[in-house]
Amino acid sequence: MKSFGIKPNNVTYTTLLPGLCDAGKMTETRGILKEMAMRRIAPKDNTIFLKLLNSHCKAVDLKAAVDVLDAMIKLSIPTEAGHYGILIENFCKAEEYDQAVKLVDKVIENDIILSPQSTLEMESSAYNPVIQYLCSHGQTGKAEILFRQLLKKGVEDPLAFNNLICGHAKEGTPDSAFEILRIMGRKGIPRDANAYRLLIESYLRKGEPADAKTALDSMIEDGHLPDSSVFRSVMESLYEDGRVQTASRVMKSMVEKGLTGNMDLVAKILEALLMRGHEEEALGRIDLLISSQCNVNFDNLLSILSEKGKTIAALKLLDFGLQRDCDIDFKSYDKVLDALLAAGKTLNAYSILCKIMEKAGVTSWKSYEDLIKSLNQEGNTKQADILSRMIKGDDKSHENKKGKKKASVAA
Template sequence: MPSFSIAPEEATVAALIAAYGKANIPQESVKLFRLMPDLGIARTALSYNAVLKAILCRGREAMARRIYNAMIADAVTPDLSTYNTLIWGFGLCKKMEAALRVFGDMKDHGVTPDVTTYNTLLNAWVRAGDLESARKVFDEMPGAGFAQNSVSYNVMIKGYVEAGKVEEAVGLFSEMGEKGLRLSEKTFAALMPGLCDDEGRVVEARKAMDDMVERRLTPKDKSVFLRLVTTLCRAGDLDGALDVHQKSGQFKHVLVDPRQYGVLMESLCAGGKCDGAVEVMDELLEKGTLLSPKSPVLEGPAYNPVIEYLCSNGNTSKAETFFRQLMKKGVDDKAAFNSLIRGHAKEGVPEAAQEILAIMTRRGVRTDPESHALLVDSFLKKNEPADAKTALDSMMEQGHVPSPSLFMSVMVVLFNGGRVQTASRVMKSMIEKGVTENMDMAHKILEALFMRGHVEEAIGRVNLMVENGCLPDLDKMLIALCENDKVMEAHKLADFALDRDFDVSFSTYDRVLEALYTEEKTLPAYSMLCKIKNKGGVVDQKGCDALMDSLKAGGYSKQADILSRILAENASSTSKRGKRVAMGA
């Protein structure tokens, strides 16, 4: 303005003071107000009123008193706006004594209050929570020459509702209609919370909402719809709740609260109307309300019932679409995750279930054993044993112990598919978890390992079984190996059993010796024979003689002499052929 040689006027400065006040920067308002004399601008009630309002907006009532006193000292006459501003500001700070003092000062200075003054004082009493004093002012207004207007009624209705005196609020609302006063958005905003939260007044609440729709009044407080829907659902009036929900979408500039959808979905599912809940969910997805940054996060009871319903009825993909929107809002709900896994598994889409499981693992969400079991079973049904085994491993990594039947199912499929070593690893996990059922399958796996030459692995599994109290039938296994010409495999198993004093019949050992003789495995037979004799076992003398001849023929004279001495030393302590000797491992 100086660059254009334009001197600022009081109105200009007052407007700037008011702007700083609205921007919540009252210190700048005060600074500019104090600068006015330096700018050569006289201060009148206009600028005083502006600075008083700016500082009272921030609750600085002590400073407001000082400026008001300075106004009187400067011989600036307060006007009606000054007093109304002070009453409003002191009421905002709940300083009712100061507000009443200002109200008295008006008359002393010859300023006549107007309807705004009374409404401002009325609002101050309501804000202070003194409805009795507020009602006194309200009733005094006609006697002072001011009929109560819509603002007066709105203030009182709001006060009664906030105090829980809904009956009085409804009475004033009816009185407004009788007087023909305008029912505004603020009227309904004041009344609706009281009607919406009372199950006994839902009929009145719905009628009030119909009036709002008819008058095209959009409530400032959008939560009234959520509150009314919640009350109707709590009262069991699901049709009424749906009707209110549909009408709430007819108001302009109203984004329906996602929690309103949640209340409806939860209540409809609880009331057996799950298909209706799915329709509500479809509407929520279509509008994209969940994805709004400002939208609140839904709670588990709001979405879990509809997700479970969809997953149990062949529509898991839709449930996942819904839940993925919730995940974007930071939702990590164990029940929903597990419902999705179960749903995909039952529908024969284990890959999708596995993807959900991977998300759970990354987010550290606890899984259910049932979900894992269904995933394993789903892979088995698709004849994908390797994936079934991976899913089984994941189940154990999560701290769950698969059932004996689940272990059995995976082992059988792997075994029948020729994946013996993989089946063996499953068997190992099973025994380590303390599951000792289904040992028939374990025996088959052990025998197959020996037959395929995986001797060390097989013996390791035998040792594991013994350590866990489930000794396999070694007699049966040794005989089977001999019958299938797996002589060296039988020898290693027999040697292992002898070294650990396992309970094996000497007749079985004889069978292994016989196989070794037949295959001309001289040194293994010699080693085994020595161990048998040291255990007190009896062997065929002809076989021993033949073995000594073979040892000598092979240049093993020392071994032949040792064997001869062992036989001679034990001749007096022979045992009956086939005797089983219990030896401690």
């Protein structure tokens, strides 16, 4: 044709280019495309450019594929999200992520995804790898801009969502990650357990244990079971931040889920609850631990409470242990009684001593006489008389109750 001076037109190019692609003659297609761009002749069928992009990528000639996109721009042919998507996908496959990110920048800057004329959408095989790369390399903000544009087009990809959460968590912006979680929740999109774990860790690194606890609750509500290390991290952070009751609620959740480790931290939380006057809450937690076959060190708790003058807490804990026949050493009885007597709480001392004698028999406590004397001085002569007769009456039924009453063994 050219030798006879006949110039190819758009029909010629439209007919020839697909056949060259099918025959794998990509060098020839590059020459023809260059000629078309130079002569400003566009083909009749714009789907040819899609075929050219795919063919060059299949031949692993990504530079030639980029030239196709440039030719489209020169010929004023609309470049759509799908065209960029083919290039982004193949640059990611070739691990040329810098080139993929440059294309993402163009897509974002020119609002290509949101173009009302766009009919060729970007596939998940394109946006997921580049979003994962961005989220793994400190560019989660850019990844989120891209994905929010996709979201407006109706894309609701769980993998992309979870990658954004992980990226924000790693970069120390857990609030942004939690906002993504909320969007997923509203749309009913599955949320990954690992994304929750990274979010919790991110809040803890920022020194925000209350928010970490909120994320933990959301994780559990979503049907995921955190491992004991996650529970421990949240409990420990809350405890160190002085949020003992919140730490206690996390402990309750952990035990109810059947995770019974981290007993050293559990003991600290129980002690702190009792020391702060939250006796009923502490006893409720102890009851849960016992029913879950967990060990509770009553002797250690009673000793600490008695030494620090927390006599009412010690009294309630001892009474709880006696009612449930828990394993408590006689020395612990004596410490509580001594503390009550020293604090002038003679009626309390009398009441718990009667229970001790009823449950465990006569103790080796040496301050009976001091208690009887104090009861008389305070006008509680009836109680003093009863206690005196109990001690001096050599009650055989009490003497025969030797040793300890055992239920759940206190470690």
